[in-house]
Amino acid sequence: MNKMNIIKLARLAWRNLLRNGRRTLITLLVSSAGFAALAIVAGYMEFTFYGLQEMTICRGFTAGGGTGHLQIFRKEALDREERFPLEYGIGQNQTIQSEIEKEKNVLATIPRIEFNGLISNGEKSISFLGTGVVPEKEIKLIDYWNQTNKMTNSRRMDNSAYLNLAKGAPNGVLVGEEMAKALDAKVGTNLMLMSTTVDGAVNAVDVTVAGIARNPMKSIDRYYLVSHLETAQNLMFTDKVSKIVVVLNNTGNTQSAIPSISRRINGSGSSGSFSIVPWQSLAEYYYSVRDAYNIIFSFTGIIVVVIVFLSCANTMLMATMERVREIGTLKAIGISNSWISLMFLLEGFFIGLLSVAGGIVLKFLFSIIINNSGFRMPPPPGMTSSYLLNIFPAMEFLPWISLLVIASTTLSGLLALIKIRKISIVNSLSHV
Template sequence: MNSQWLKFAWLNTLRNRRRSAVTVGIAALGTAAILLAGGFALFTYQALEQSAARTTGHLIVGKAEQFQRDEDTPLQHGLDDVAALKATLLADPDVRQVLPRVEFSGLISNGDKSTVMMAAGIDPDAEFAVKGPFLKVTAGEVLQSSEHGKVMLGEGLARSLKATPGTSLTLLASTTEGALNALDVTVQGVFSTGIPDIDKRLVYTDVATAQQLLVTQRVSSLGVFLRSMDATTPAHARVAAALPKLAVQTWLDQATFYKSVKELYNRIFGALGLIIGVIVVFVVTNAMAMAIIERTREVGTLRALGTLPAQLTQSFALEGMVLGGAGALLGALVALAVSVALLVFPVEMPPPPGRSNGYPLNIVMDPALYAATLATMIVLSMLASAFVARRTVTRPIVDALAHV
C-alpha cells in the first residue's frame, strides 16, 4: 500500500513539471549551500586542530604554576630532571616524541640597534622531524641540534636588524637569578610563520643555548606528541596519573584561536543553515499549497469515494518528500562534485586577517553531515506539505466538490 501511495505521489509531482522543477532546483541549491558551507567549516576546524596540536603538542606537561600565573624571573616555574620525565612519557605506547621547550624574552642587538624578542629554545632535530615544515625558511638553513650558539630569526625581525645568515648578534636576557646576561650568537636562518606580527619578534635557538643564556638546566614545558589526535583523551588520563605532581594540559586547553574561530563559525554557518532551511520550507510549502488548491475538487471526489483524510495527508506528505528528497539528493551530488573538483583543481584562498600566506580551499565530505542534511530537508518538506494539506483534506466533502 505504501509503495502505491508513493507511486501516486511521484505521478502527482509530474502534473506541473515546471513548478516541480523550480521547487527541486531551489531545494538542491539550498542543500548544496549548506553542505559546502558545513564542509568548509569542518575543513577549517580540522586544519586549526592540526595546527594547534603541531604547535604545542597533543599534551603539554609542566608545573601547575606555569599555566596559572606569570613568572617573576625566567623559568621560575620550569621543570627539573627533564631526562627522567621524558623517559616516563616515552614509555606510554601512544607517545611518539617528547619535545622540550624553553620560553623567554629579552633583547636582541646587532651592536647599533636593539629590539625586543620573544624567544624559544627547542630541540631542532626532533622539532622539525615531528612537526614537519611548520616554518617557511626564506634564507639560510634550519637549526641543528649538534650546533650551539645559532639562532633563527623571523623575517620582520631580521629586516629590522638588517641580519642575514652568518650575521653575529647578541642576546640579552635576565637569568633565573634575576641578573642580566648576554650571549653572542650567529644567524643560521630566516623564517616566516605567516603572521607578520609574530615574525617581528620571534627567535628560535636550541635548548642548550637558551639554558646557557638563562644559566639554568630547566625547561619551561614538555610537548608530548601522540600517534594520532584520537589518542589525546586516553593518553591525557594516563599521563596525568603517571605524573600526579605536574599539570597536564591538552592542545585544546591552549588553543584559544581555535576555540574563538569555531564559536564564530558555528554561529555564522548555523544562522546560514537556518535561513536556507526556512527558504526551502517556504518554497516547498508554496508549491504544495498551489497543487492542493488546484486539486481541491479532486480531494473532494476522493473523500466521497471513501478515502480517509489521513490517507490524503499521507499522499501530500509523500509528494513533499519526493520534491524535497529529489532536491536534497541533487544538491548533495552538486556539493560532492564541487568538493572533488577543488581537490583536482586547487583554489588558493587569500590570506586571512593578520596573516601573509593564503591556504588551499578544501571542502570536507563528511558522511554524517550529508546524512543529517538530507534527512532534515526531507523531514521538513514532509512536515510542510502535511501542514498545508490538513485544512483541505478535512474540508466538508460538499464544499470541496463545489470549489472553483
C-alpha cells in the same frame, strides 16, 4: 483505510509529482542545491576545524610554537607566579623525556625554554619573545603534520627553517620576517641577545641569523625568535627547561594517554611534581575561531533550510490551487481531509528523498571540482598565510542534513493542509 489503501495513496502521490514534471523538477533542483550547499558547508567546516586543530598542535598561534598534544609543567609553574625566570622550571628533563617516550602512543618529546629580552644589531634594539628548542625534535612536529592521512602534498609543512637552524652555527637563531626587516637582518647577520638570568643579572650572547621564518600570527612576527636550547640556557645560566611538549601518534589518543604518562612521571600516587596539560586547554585561538565559525555556519544552514522550505511550500500551494476540483471530488466520494492532506505530505516526502539523492551527487561533484581547482583562501584575520580551499567528505553530517531536508519538504505540505480544509465540496466542484 487499510494497508492497501495507504499504498495506493502513496502511488497516487507519486503520480501527482510526475503529472507536472517541470514544476517538480524545478523544486527538486532547488532542494537538491540546498542539500548540496549544506553538505559543502559541513565539509568546509570539518576541513577548517581539523586544520585549525592540527595547526594549533603542530605550529601554534603564539610565539611559543605548536602546543603538541600534551605539555608537561612543574605544578608550581601553573599555580604560582615566578619570582625569577625558570624558578619552577623542569630539571633533569632528559630523564623525564626518556620515561615518557616509553609509552606506545608517544612519537616524540620536545623540551622548550620560553624567554624574552632585547635583540640588537648594534644600532637598534627591539624586544623579542624567544623559544629555546632542539631543532631535530621540533622537526618531529612537522613530520607528524605531513604524515596525517588528511594532508596532501600541496599542504605539506616546510621544515627547512629548523633544518637550517640545526645545520647552522651553534648560536644560530630564527627570526620573524618583520623582526628581520626592523633590524635589517639577513641570513648570516650577527646580532646580540640580552636577557635576565635566573639570578636576576643581565647577560648577553652573540648569535647569528640562521634563517628567517614567518609566524602564522602577524602581530607576533615582529617579536618572534627561536634559538637552540643550549643558547637560551647559556643566556639564562640554567640547565632547566620551561616545559616538555609531547607528540602522540594521533590526536584522538590525547585524553587516554594522560593517565599512563602521569604514572610514569608522578608515580602511582595521587600527588606528584608534574602537571599534564592537554592541547585543548592551551588553544584559546582555536576555540575563539571555532565559536565564531559555528555561528556563521549555523546561520547559513538556517537560511538554506528556509529557502528549501519556502520553495516546496510554494509548489504544494500551487498544486493545491490547480487541483481544487480533484480535491472536491475526493471529498465527495468520502475521503477525509486527513487522508487528502497525507497525500500532499507524501508528495513532499518523495520530493525530499529525491532531493537527498540529487544533493549527494551534486555535493560530491562540486567537492571534486573545488578540491582540484587549487583555489587559495585569503589569510584569516590577524594571520599571514593563505591556504588551499578543501572540502572534506563530512559523512557523519550527511544523515542529519538528509533528515533536515526531508523534514522541510514534508512539512511544507502543512501549508497545503490549511488550504484543503477551507475547500468546500460544492465550491470545489464548480471551480474553474
